[in-house]
Amino acid sequence: MDFIIFIVAMAALIYGADFIIKESERIALHFNISHFVIGATLVAFGTSLPEMAASMMAAGVNKSDMAVANVVGSVIFNITLVLGAVFILAKKMTTERDLFAKDSAWVIVPVVIFFLMSQDGQISRVDGVLYLLVMVSYLIFLFTSSKDDLESEIDETLKEKFNWAKTIFLLLIGFTLTIGGANFVVDSGANIARDFGISEWIIGIFLISLGTSLPELVVSLVALKKGSAEMSIGNIIGSNVANFSMVLGAASLVRPLSIDLNATQFDMLIMIGASLTLLFIIANKLYNKAGGIFLLTILALFIQNAVA
Template identity: 35%
Template sequence: MAYLLLVVGFVLLIKGADLFVDGSSNIARLLRVPPILIGLTIVAFGTSSPEATVSIIAALEGSSDVSLGNVIGSNIFNLTLVVGIAAIIFPLKVENETIRKEIPFTLLAGGALLVVMNDMFLQGQGSNFISRSDGLIFLLFLSVFMYYVIEVALKSRQSTQAEEIPKDIKWGKNILLTLLGLAGIVFGGELVVSNGTEIAYALGMSEALVGLTIIAVGTSLPELVTSISAALKKESEIALGNIVGSNIFNILFVLGASSVITPLTVSGKVVLDVIVMLLLTILLLVFSRTNFRIGKREGAVLAIVYIVYLVYIILRN
């Protein structure tokens, strides 16, 4: 039964993502806002909702390894396989603002995570943990990011007033498409995670490994299918904006909310995974600066990097 529900989850994710990209990109046009900003906000928040649900539930149940592994594993999956596959399908155009502000903000969020989780090294404490006050700082960082996104959106709206919008693009239809797509993404993600985890535990995998692999990949499937859908529709700004925005939301909102609910204990192995995540963010920034696009070659490199990382963590655990 778990295998059947897993397949149903995949179908819901793929169809939901397709509807979500259509609806949100049309809403962007109706709002006269560039698609990159819709990717950074509505699409990113929507596709991060499975991570939020899983990590908050795990935090409430005292499973810090699952909560942290889910977020860090999801971010690494996004930076490598999601960007890689999307770029292989259709080279991703990178906006100047993404290179100058959004990817560096992702790097800042990752750097802040590395600092707050290193209590043993920085303060000489007996164990590493992310406290409630650390979580509140993350949520404050998120509010700064949202203020920036809204400010840019308002400026962009003023500069694109003259653009004509096709008459067949209607508010009601696209809001409905977006909501239906989001429902498919969230419900499909839940089915994939719960049944994928059940299968993984039956195969004898550890909690930390399940968090970094099965749950991380499962909760990142919305980002994967949404970005692939966006790449196929040549909405490359939504594809990259979705990934960058999701990673920011995962750290600042998901871990922020989880640690405010209950402080998260951090194992030594996870610190190394955060360093890997930061290095991959720098690599994405370097690739983005090459002709303001991420081509098929860079996409292939990122996809291979994920396979190497996956082999490493399976052997490590």
């Protein structure tokens, strides 16, 4: 039964992602907004909802380690698995937006802030408020820096068929299918893993973080298939900013989050390493198989350490 649920849930993820991409394109065309900005805002926040729900729930039941690990793990998977897969599968990726000049700071600054905040072993409510302000500043930056990033690659037929009510309705369906599908994939996958005797610790670390990153993975791959390379990259950069600022910020407002720096040292280093590698890829425009191999290598190191 779990195998059937897993397959159906994956189908829901794929169809939901298709709705999200198509309707996001309609909005982008209607307002002359670039694919990158739509990916970094609407799509990124929507696909970050599983992380927010999981972390707020964990904080509410006083499981700070789970709340923080969910964010750290999701950031690692978003960069290494999602973008790694996108770069490997892409035949050719080009971006109209100068990502290094405009967006490189948002790849690394949230990580640095998180590292500094965690040095006292806690993400406090004050830290949470500061992180939410980071989210506000990111939104202001996006919409003030993208006035010249007008989209010219969207199918003109989308413009003719634009309708607010229909677009919002289909977006809600898309997010529901994508997020709901991710939850069922996690649950059924956990049951399948237990049947094969995999430990609860490995299930928790990988299936929670990986499961909440599935919407980003599926949405990014569907965006790539539709030729929206900027939306794929924007989705991940925006999702990671949202994971730190919106997810950790909201979770710490529910209850201050404690962090065991010794226990999480390797994971922190992997997260920083993945972020610096993404920064290197953006600086050198390595949106190809070489960039994908770099990221997947870091993912392999992360998995190897976790199962060792």
